[in-house]
Amino acid sequence: MQAPIINRPLTLPHLIIITVAIGLLWPMAGKAGSNRPATLVVPETVAVGAPFLVELSSSGKLEAVEIEWSERVITPSITPAAQTYTALAMLGTGMNAEPGVRSIRVRARVDGRNRTYQKFIELLPKEFPREALSVAPGMNKPPKEIHGRIKRELAAMRGALRTELPQRWWKIPFHRPVEGIMLSRFGLRRTFNNETKRRHTGLDFRAPEGTPIEAIAAGKVVLVGKYYLPGNTVVIDHGNGVVSMAMHMSRVMVKEGEWVERGQAYGHSGATGRVTGAHLHLSVSVQGVTVDPEPLFDLDSLTGAAAALQSK
Numbered sequence: 182m183q184a185p186i187i188n189r190p191l192t193l194p195h196l197i198i199i200t201v202a203i204g205l206l207w208p209m210a211g212k213a214g215s216n217r218p219a220t221l222v223v224p225e226t227v228a229v230g231a232p233f234l235v236e237l238s239s240s241g242k243l244e245a246v247e248i249e250w251s252e253r254v255i256t257p258s259i260t261p262a263a264q265t266y267t268a269l270a271m272l273g274t275g276m277n278a279e280p281g282v283r284s285i286r287v288r289a290r291v292d293g294r295n296r297t298y299q300k301f302i303e304l305l306p307k308e309f310p311r312e313a314l315s316v317a318p319g320m321n322k323p324p325k326e327i328h329g330r331i332k333r334e335l336a337a338m339r340g341a342l343r344t345e346l347p348q349r350w351w352k353i354p355f356h357r358p359v360e361g362i363m364l365s366r367f368g369l370r371r372t373f374n375n376e377t378k379r380r381h382t383g384l385d386f387r388a389p390e391g392t393p394i395e396a397i398a399a400g401k402v403v404l405v406g407k408y409y410l411p412g413n414t415v416v417i418d419h420g421n422g423v424v425s426m427a428m429h430m431s432r433v434m435v436k437e438g439e440w441v442e443r444g445q446a447y448g449h450s451g452a453t454g455r456v457t458g459a460h461l462h463l464s465v466s467v468q469g470v471t472v473d474p475e476p477l478f479d480l481d482s483l484t485g486a487a488a489a490l491q492s493k
């Protein structure tokens with residue numbers, strides 16, 4: 182018996198469909214030839230202020246990876262494994278970012294060939310509730326002679342948040358710094374003493390005075406300060422653009438330049454600086470942008486390549 186032969190000519194719509202399909206399957210540009218292209222995993226949507234993960238993986242040798250996001254170029258470290266090479270990056274948007282569709286481009290050298298990948302991420306709006314707080318008058322409206330000091334301290338903290346160890350020392354989920362529940366969330370629109378309006382740039386944990394604060398990931402202590410508004414502060418660089426900052430500490434147990442392991446206690450919680458009581462304030466900066474730390478502690482709420490990374 183003769184096998185049925187499908188013998189219909191390819192019409193223009195067919196060709197368009199096939200061309201589009203090839204376009205979807207094949208990464209943009211690059212020199213064709215390698216049959217081991219890389220796979221880029223990004224979340225489809227991300228909430229304003231949230232951190233997210235991006236992963237490029239390939240069975241071919243990944244030699245260099247650059248990610249273009251939000252007018253920055255990020256160079257994640259590449260992890261070789263028996264079968265697969267991966268480059269994992271943590272990215273984020275600020276709490277004031279405009280919702281909308283953003284492009285993410287990745288340039289990589291795979292098996293000696295340059296390739297470019299592009300995807301789109303929809304930034305979703307997020308509601309940030311209000312919160313009214315009462316603090317000491319000198320913390321609400323610092324006296325004039327303190328203004329210069331506050332400016333210098335802010336500049337030192339901003340500088341510390343821009344440091345970047347070239348290797349990734351963090352893994353997901355991050356280690357919770359204290360056991361206490363989360364109190365004030367990231368991004369809240371705060372009013373101090375019914376007067377001063379400030380956004381909450383971190384996440385507060387319940388932590389009675391003297392509670393040990395543990396490193397959310399391994400890293401290098403890049404700043405230790407006794408500051409007016411943040412109180413005793415420690416900044417740790419976890420590599421590849423992820424930096425954490427603890428404030429209001431009663432005791433600091435590390436020095437600048439020291440290395441801490443994931444889970445290592447580096448100080449105690451307290452009530453130094455502008456506070457209503459003892460707690461831990463944790464800020465996390467990703468590629469120079471302050472993001473919501475909360476998703477970092479829970480694999481399910483961290484968007485992006487998280488599912489694929491549980492074993493890494």
Ligand SMILES: [Zn+2]
Binds near residue numbers: 365463
């Ligand atoms: Zn706080």
